[in-house]
Each structure stands twice: as structure tokens, then as C-alpha cells.
Ligand SMILES: Cc1cc2nc3c(=O)[nH]c(=O)nc-3n(C[C@H](O)[C@H](O)[C@H](O)COP(=O)(O)O)c2cc1C
């Protein structure tokens with residue numbers, strides 16, 4: 171019998187990544203880890219964090235460190251969210267049910283993807299059962315289907331299942347060229363499906379990824395559509411994949427409540443600007459709206475608590491973490507994702523204490539200098 175791994179032996183996200191890379195079949199590993207084309211943006215996302223050093227304060231009472239934030243108008247325990255990512259069952263048979271439970275137990279907001287391998291209703295139930303104090307929100311990420319009837323029905327299902335926000339991903343008009351997926355003809359293995367779309371892609375049950383990307387996904391999405399989604403749902407809308415100040419302002423005009431500064435983890439436009447590099451100009455553009463509750467989040471390349479510290483110091487409300495969650499899920503299922511979130515949370519609170527920041531509000535811009 172193989173003994174379950176003791177999660178406490180993993181001290182960094184990298185420790186889990188190493189084991190996950192060894193465990194995953196090549197085609198799945200390629201799908202999870204890859205960026206588009208030359209992977210320049212994938213690398214730039216990491217490099218952007220190394221451009222900053224933390225100019226710390228001393229002699230501040232940090233006997234208590236509080237990571238609570240306000241997010242879309244409610245209190246949340248941590249600024250670390252789980253990014254929407256397709257096909258969690260590739261990492262572990264419990265898939266999104268495991269990652270959702272782990273998020274709820276850790277107090278980390280969870281963003282379920284349209285392309286989940288478990289139905290959005292089951293993910294909601296798994297999350298809520300573990301969210302005993304009801305303190306943590308879960309959001310739903312939307313990919314827009316060419317058949318707007320299907321899109322509408324997904325939004326209505328997410329609404330009915332009690333998701334608190336709709337995250338519309340806007341940086342995938344078409345899929346980026348991830349070379350390993352092309353070489354491996356990546357698709358879902360037999361028996362695994364994009365569970366929210368099962369009715370929509372009948373006849374392609376073992377090839378959802380390709381069938382969805384080439385046949386169903388809508389490249390004609392524009393700002394006008396956001397206004398039309400506003401009419402369908404009570405959920406506040408965030409746009410994920412914004413890197414420009416003028417687009418952030420358009421998002422506000424379209425009725426969005428926030429944006430996620432993101433280049434999709436370097437998986438879409440290769441040579442795109444790094445997310446962290448784009449963050450300051452987006453924040454500058456929407457500065458006057460932040461007091462009114464317009465939230466700016468960022469993702470891409472976050473692997474350490476100090477990365478989160480830097481993003482918050484630049485002015486992000488919160489961060490989303492992508493691939494590290496898949497490494498944790500691969501290595502230990504729910505316990506592995508809990509461990510990833512614990513590691514990042516511990517690193518964040520340690521860096522806050524060492525930088526003289528007892529709470530998130532005290533992580534200010536002057537604490538960063540060029541490295
Ligand atoms: C395997 C994988 C699948 C993803 N699927 C989705 C998705 O379904 N919807 C979405 O909006 N973003 C998706 N993303 C992008 C993530 O939400 C996020 O923007 C990115 O992973 C952040 O970068 P990081 O992985 O470096 O943390 C995916 C990313 C990965 C790695």
C-alpha cells in the first residue's frame with residue numbers, strides 16, 4: 171500500500187510542483203504548465219516580481235497580523251483567491267470538488283470555471299458544506315458560447331446556485347497556441363467531460379477541449395455583451411484579462427464591478443506585457459473609482475507570499491493563484507490544495523510581520539523599490 175504523503179513536508183509551492191511534475195502524464199503536464207508559443211510572457215510574469223525589492227519598516231507591533239480585506243463589499247479572510255482553471259479532474263479524481271472544499275476550509279475565495287469537470291451546482295454544494303461559517307465567497311467564471319442561449323442558461327444556473335460574482339474572461343477570443351498541446355493533440359481522456367457543457371457538445375464526449383475551443387467558444391465577444399449579461403444576472407461582473415488602463419475604463423462603462431489584471435498565465439498572447447507590469451497603469455486609470463468599490467485584482471506568476479505582498483503594495487485588492495493549485499491537487503487532492511494555500515498564507519503573514527505591516531492597509535506603495 172502506498173502511504174499518503176505527509177503534506178507538512180512540503181515547505182514551498184516549488185516542493186509540490188516538483189512532485190506534481192513527476193506524477194503527471196506528459197500531455198496533462200504540458201497542458202497545465204505551458205505558456206503560449208515561445209513562453210516569453212510566461213517567464214515575464216515571474217520576472218516582473220523580481221524587479222521589486224521590499225523596503226521594510228522595523229519596530230512596528232506585529233504581534234497580530236491581519237490579512238482580512240474587503241472584496242466586492244464583503245469581508246474576506248485572505249487576499250488569496252483560487253483562479254478559475256479548466257479540468258481539475260486531470261489532476262485528481264475528485265477534481266473541483268476537492269479544490270472547492272480546500273478553498274472553503276482555508277477561507278480562500280474560489281472561482282469555478284465554465285470548463286470544470288464537475289457540474290457547477292456540485293462544486294457549489296461541496297464548497298458550501300466546507301464553508302461552515304459562510305464567511306468565504308465563491309464566484310463563477312464565464313466562457314461565452316456562440317449559442318447565446320447556452321451562455322444565458324449557464325449564467326442563470328450560476329445565479330441559481332448562489333455564486334456571488336460572474337468573472338467574464340475576456341482574453342480568449344481564440345485560444346493561444348500552446349505548442350505542447352498541439353504536439354500532444356491534448357484532449358480530455360475518455361470518461362472525463364466539461365461537465366457544465368455536456369448537453370451542448372453531444373457527440374464529442376471524449377474531445378471536449380478541441381470541440382469547445384474550435385466550435386463553441388465565441389470570438390465575437392465585445393463590450394456591448396457585458397451590458398447584456400448585466401441584464402441577465404444579479405451577480406456583480408468582473409472582467410478577467412485586462413492589461414490596459416483604457417480597457418479598465420471601458421469595463422467600468424460597461425457596468426463591471428472590477429477587473430482582474432491578467433494575461434491568462436502567459437497562455438494567450440505571447441510577448442504580452444507581464445501582469446504585474448500592467449497593474450500600476452490599470453490602477454492609475456481607475457483610481458477615482460476605487461473608493462466607490464471598483465476592485466482590481468491581479469494574477470500570473472504568483473508563487474511566494476512576497477509576490478502577494480508586492481502585488482498588494484502596488485495597489486491590487488487581491489490576487490488569484492493558478493498553477494500552484496493544480497500542483498497541490500495533483501499531489502494530495504483536497505489536502506494538497508489546503509497545503510498550497512497554507513504555504514502562501516504563512517509566507518504572506520511572515521513577510522507582513524517582517525516588513526512592519528500588521529494589516530493589509532499598511533502594505534503601502536512606499537514599501538517597494540526597484541530591485
Ligand atoms: C491549466 C490551466 C487552465 C486554465 N483555465 C482557465 C479557465 O478555464 N478560465 C480562465 O479564465 N482562466 C483559466 N486559466 C488562467 C488562470 O485563471 C490564471 O489566469 C493563470 O493561471 C494565472 O497564472 P499562474 O498560473 O501563473 O498563477 C487557466 C490556467 C491554467 C494553467
Ligand SMILES: CCCCCCC(=O)C(=O)O
Nearest residue numbers: 256342344345383387437
Ligand atoms: C477557447 C477556450 C478554451 C479555453 C481552455 C481553458 C483555458 O482557459 C486554458 O487552458 O487556459
